[in-house]
Amino acid sequence: MRSTVPERDAALAWDVARPSRSSRVAGLSMAGFRARATGPIDLRAIPHPAVTLVLESGNGPLVVDNATGRQQRGSLVARLAFGGVRVRGEKIECVQVRLSPVVARAVLGVSPAELDHAVVALDDLWGREVSRIRERLGQARSWQERFAVTDALLVRRREAGPSVDPEVAWIWTRIVGSRGRARIDELALEIGWSRKRLWSRFRSQIGLSPKRAARLVRFDHAAHRLAAGEGAARVAAEEGYTDQSHLHRDILAFSGVTPGTVAGEPWLAVDGTAWAGS
Structure with a gap:
């Protein structure tokens, strides 16, 4: 499987990378996104039947605005059926994770139902661990290394967290x-x-x-x-x-x-x- 995908369409804002192997956590998938150097990004985010986890690793910042005017920067979590969300920024680089809601509770440490906004700063859930993750992702020499770091983190959290019925x-x-x-x-x-x-x-x-x-x-x-x-x-x-x-x-x-x-x-x-x- 190719690690990176070249530019094919000027309408697309990202260069994309994919892991060479599946995650060890069932119900989890991830991809790497790097903003193209053609200017600032401003995209409407479309909801997906997964909880979205974004781990920032580049110069950023990644900025997310929702319909209520609330703004988040950096690593974040977007709950199921988020609406009215726009993603902005320049020089963004991040690992995006899609979590089945069945495993999201264990990985996040809270139920998706407890996320009180469409988008929540990951620092509010994981505290200082987020800075350490960002540093490790920033030091990684390749997308595959970033994916391995992310997977190891999420496996550890999944094993320690509560399961759904x-x-x-x-x-x-x-x-x-x-x-x-x-x-x-x-x-x-x-x-x-x-x-x-x-x-x-x-x-x-x-x-x-x-x-x-x-x-x-x-x-x-x-x-x-x-x-x-x-x-x-x-x-x-x-x-x-x-x-x-x-x-x-x-x-x-x-x-x-x-x-x-x-x-x-x-x-x-x-x-x-x-x-x-x-």
């Missing part, structure tokens, strides 16, 4: 496997839980209700199909939306833009390179 993990797996089209009440019956118990345990450990999690997974598939050039009517029909208006509402709710706009977002255009096969 096996039933919650199973429900999440079924939601993802069905592309967000599983019937939540039927899943609750399969594990022998009441709807109220499932909603409560799932939300407290994953950070979203089961229904909203399913909507997020379905949105992700739809947004990527739109970015690949497929028509909105076909995507709506094949991804389980009632009609094209239903698709429009969900795309707008999660991304803040229309299906036509989300189809051209550079944030999605890089996904095939950064996260292929993950």
Whole structure:
């Protein structure tokens, strides 16, 4: 597998690197991003069904603004279904990690439900450890060394952290496997839980209700199909939306833009390179 990917499209803001091997933590994938030297970056971030962890290693700073005007700089965590987030900066270099919410609780040390903002500074969760991580990543001589440092850190945290209920993990797996089209009440019956118990345990450990999690997974598939050039009517029909208006509402709710706009977002255009096969 190639470590780096050359520039192919002027609309893409990043040079991207991928690990030569999978993480030792199931449900975790990572990629390296280096800002191209053509000027400042200002991109709309598109939500994904994973908790996003960004470990800064370059000259930065990486600046993130959300819809409420709150701003974060440096290493950070973005919760599931974050909305209205923009990424800015120059000379940014970082390792981005996508964490399944099933393992996010252990790795972060807190449940995703406890993240009180769309984006949270990692220093607020891990304290001084963040400075040590940044220093080690900055001293690494290659992307593969950075990935090894990151993986070792996350393996250690995963082993020390609390797990989610096996039933919650199973429900999440079924939601993802069905592309967000599983019937939540039927899943609750399969594990022998009441709807109220499932909603409560799932939300407290994953950070979203089961229904909203399913909507997020379905949105992700739809947004990527739109970015690949497929028509909105076909995507709506094949991804389980009632009609094209239903698709429009969900795309707008999660991304803040229309299906036509989300189809051209550079944030999605890089996904095939950064996260292929993950």
